[in-house]
Amino acid sequence: MDALAGLRLALVFTIVAHLSLLARSSSLAPQELQIINAERRIDLTSHIIKVFLTLKVENTGKSPASEVFLAFPPTQADRLAVVKAQAAVGKRKKKTYLPLDVTPTELPDAPNGTKYFSISLLNPLKTGETVTLEVLYILTHSLEPFPAEISQSESQLVYYRDGAIILSPYHIKQQTTFIKTPSTKVESFTRVEPMNRAGTELKYGPYDDHQPYSFSPIIVHFEINNPFAVVEELVREVEISHWGSLQITEHYKLAHAGARHKGVFSRVEYQSRPSFSGVSSFKHLLARLPPRIHSVYYRDGIGNISSSRLRTDSRKSELEIEPRYPLFGGWKATFVIGYGLPLQDFLFESPDGRRYLNFTFGCPLAETVVDKLTIKVVLPEGSKDPSAVVPFPVDQSLETSYSYLDVVGRTVVVLEKKNVVPEHNSPFQVYYKFNPIFMLAEPLMLVSAFFLCFMSYVAYLHIDLSIRK
The missing domain is CATH 2.60.40.1730 (tricorn interacting facor f3 domain)
Structure with a gap:
């Protein structure tokens, strides 16, 4: 009734x-x-x-x-x-x-x-x-x-x-x-x-x-007992290094957006009656990632999570992750996924001499809604005139970030979109100009730093600091 x-x-x-x-x-x-x-x-x-x-x-x-x-x-x-x-x-x-x-x-x-x-x-x-x-x-x-x-x-x-x-x-x-x-x-x-x-x-x-x-x-x-997996916020950082690698770091705030769980959670009942207990909850998520990934890690605020499985071939990579606890309605979890990719698979040169990154927009988790997605493309230091081409409307802005041995900082192209679904997983491009001479900046700084340290040490050995005549 x-x-x-x-x-x-x-x-x-x-x-x-x-x-x-x-x-x-x-x-x-x-x-x-x-x-x-x-x-x-x-x-x-x-x-x-x-x-x-x-x-x-x-x-x-x-x-x-x-x-x-x-x-x-x-x-x-x-x-x-x-x-x-x-x-x-x-x-x-x-x-x-x-x-x-x-x-x-x-x-x-x-x-x-x-x-x-x-x-x-x-x-x-x-x-x-x-x-x-x-x-x-x-x-x-x-x-x-x-x-x-x-x-x-x-x-x-x-x-x-x-x-x-x-x-x-x-x-x-x-x-x-x-x-x-x-x-x-x-x-x-x-x-x-x-x-x-x-x-x-x-x-x-x-x-x-x-x-x-x-x-x-x-x-x-x-x-309906299918998972209501909603990523309340996803921040994906794509860092380009012209020394041959692309480093991806994804920060997730995940929630179960279905009917809220009431009462006390029983782990014994959940494991002994999996077909009846917690049928609307979920404990596995599948991330579809690019092929040839390496250096994959998956951790949360406590530390590294070992309950994950990675399958790779020449066309795709699939990472099956399992949070520390099953998610019921209203429950949340935060975690980080990171991995590296070969630069030559995603960075190209346009006919006008500009370089551009060709990567996939959206969230790699299957059947997931993202309430707010932020993609930050960190360009190499010395990059100029960045521009992004996305097949649908997004909010675009520029930031500056600093890393080790940076002098003027790195330009960051920020793309933001709300209400993202798997159909948004389509390629986008970030164009920029880059002078190869800037690739020598960090090695020269390191050489200069070692040279100064060496000369300081030599000078220290040859200088007499005693007060005796």
Whole structure:
């Protein structure tokens, strides 16, 4: 009864939050386009929610259209990590997909704080023409644990809130939504006919002829015991040495973002009944690292942690790490991973004479959300005119750091991004100018220091400091 009452209360709040949408939609709908068919597939098998949206769009206006708008309620817009789109060209086996630019945009008087993204078409869509768009967007922190606290022996239940009808500024002639859950253990779900359930999938629709900004809120209450691994903060330092090495140091603040653990933790029960005790906890993490790594270490505030396994081959390296204790909901852990890489695999020279680092953005831990990621690329001393090229928006800044034998300090390129998911693991480049003469600075300083010490010692041996005549 508690779960049912909570479901009803949550549904009431969702309906109230959307009541102003329909009243203000008529003046905002871009009437020159309509969606002939929309199919949405929502994957809830992980705490990183992936939504695949297929739209067949038709231009019913009198002028060509160069962009298509996607609409998101404010609760989802704040949790969007990735929005990608591509256009389907050709038919059946000859079909190809061309990536499209997607940018946040604003429309005047957006109803109820609706947020928009604009998809730029490759060619303007003429009157009567159609285009098929494939959209992927990823949501984080969108599963609400209910109950919020569970004991060691209980499974984890969560709410997912969305709409049976796709929020859109366009008229939709027909649409269908599929929701995939991790298992068949679904406590309850909102019914919006026509709908049916088969195994781990809920199907809403098909629904015909819905006006712009139509809505029908739904809530799914289901069991999910997959790890809710969230890195609250990750600082990755990439230090370039032109003497042949690349040193990586990663500082992690890890948390379990699922239902909080209540009661006393029993290590005996946890180890004796692994399939029932602490099923929503996790004690292993997999880090996918570049090939040819060396000098790998893994430690926390106490010291080195030996419970890790490293597998390497010519294409990749995998480091399986195990914290000192299993992580339950609300528990946290801090640790450091470090390793070295051959410089020639990642540092190159551009045609204009500049050098550039080609490395991977994002977090190497699999199925992990990073609330705040900071990448610091430490350039060799004497580097000038640094610039970074990243395939998505990030905050960029410059710092100066000092190491052994540094005189003027080393330039540090700082890249920051929030709400990072595995789809952000793509290459980025840092360009800079470097005069090879600076490579002799540290050896000359060492030689000079030894020479001065030697001359001081010789002078000391030959100087008579006695006061006798």
